[in-house]
Amino acid sequence: MSKIGNAGITVPSGVTVEITGQMVKVNGPKGSLVVTLPAVISVSQQEGMLRVSRANESKHAKSLHGTFRNHIANALHGVTQGWDKRLEVVGTGFTVSMKGKDAIFKVGYSHPVIFPYVESITFSVEGTNILIVSGMDKQLVGEVAHKARMIKKPDPYKGKGVRYVGEYIKLRPGKKTKAA
Numbered sequence: 749m750s751k752i753g754n755a756g757i758t759v760p761s762g763v764t765v766e767i768t769g770q771m772v773k774v775n776g777p778k779g780s781l782v783v784t785l786p787a788v789i790s791v792s793q794q795e796g797m798l799r800v801s802r803a804n805e806s807k808h809a810k811s812l813h814g815t816f817r818n819h820i821a822n823a824l825h826g827v828t829q830g831w832d833k834r835l836e837v838v839g840t841g842f843t844v845s846m847k848g849k850d851a852i853f854k855v856g857y858s859h860p861v862i863f864p865y866v867e868s869i870t871f872s873v874e875g876t877n878i879l880i881v882s883g884m885d886k887q888l889v890g891e892v893a894h895k896a897r898m899i900k901k902p903d904p905y906k907g908k909g910v911r912y913v914g915e916y917i918k919l920r921p922g923k924k925t926k927a928a
Contacts, residue, residue, distance in 0.1 A: 753813030757798040757821050760828050765798065767791050772820055776827025778884050779868075783823050789816050822886045832882035833893035834874075836915075839908030842900075843876045851879055855900040855910065863899065866892050878913065 759765055763776040770785040785791065788809040792799050800817040802809040825831070837844045843854045849865035851873070865871070869883040869892050881893045893912070902909035904920045911917060 751814075753800055753802070753810075753817045755817065757800070757817065757824065759793075759796050759798060760824065763824060763828060765793055765824075767793060772823075774820070774823045774827050776824070778827050778830055781823040781827055781884055783816070783819050785816055786812055788812060791820065823884075826884035826886060830882055830884055831886045831889045832880055833889055834913040835879045835881065835893060835896055835910055836913045837877040837879070837910050838902070839906075842908065844873055844879045845876070846871060846873050851896065853896075853899050853910070856908070857900075861899050863896055 760776075763774065766773040766775070770787065770789075772783045772785065772791055774781050774783070788803045788806070789812055790801055790803065792801070798820060800813065800820065802813045822831075835844075837853065837855060839856065841854065842856065845852045845854075847862070849871065851863040851871045853861040853863060855861065863871075866888075868885065869881060869888060872880045872882070874880060879896065881889055881896065883889045883892075897910045897912065900909040902911045902915075902917045904917070905922055907917045907919055
């Protein structure tokens with residue numbers, strides 16, 4: 749029995765859900781998203797609630813049950829409130845700024861790094877060192893934030909680089925600590 753998969757999903761007001769075969773289309777104030785379901789998973793809608801069910805009790809069906817229930821719940825949250833990831837640029841002289849829709853990182857290279865605009869994702873800058881990546885699709889927001897983080901991974905010795913806000917970097921001791 750899947751506790752997550754069997755939990756119902758409440759459809760917020762202002763959101764419409766269209767179920768066509770294995771496609772679930774969610775329309776809301778921020779736009780629309782489509783979740784494609786595998787053959788062993790089905791969705792039914794009753795009185796403002798969505799129920800996700802599986803066709804059989806195989807291990808494969810059980811593992812997909814809760815996963816796709818959360819994919820649909822994430823789509824509903826995305827079209828109403830949206831998702832965002834906050835990245836922090838840490839280091840002396842390290843900054844992030846906007847040029848049009850692109851983000852410009854100055855992170856210790858000989859040139860500024862231009863991170864291009866991605867369709868359906870918006871960038872905004874808070875101060876000079878926080879980049880906010882936001883959009884409807886949770887998976888795409890996380891993927892774009894990860895790619896931005898990989899521009900300059902946090903250094904394990906000094907902690908400089910691009911990291912998520914609130915991320916803890918365990919600093920490694922240098923040579924001087926080992927010799928002492």
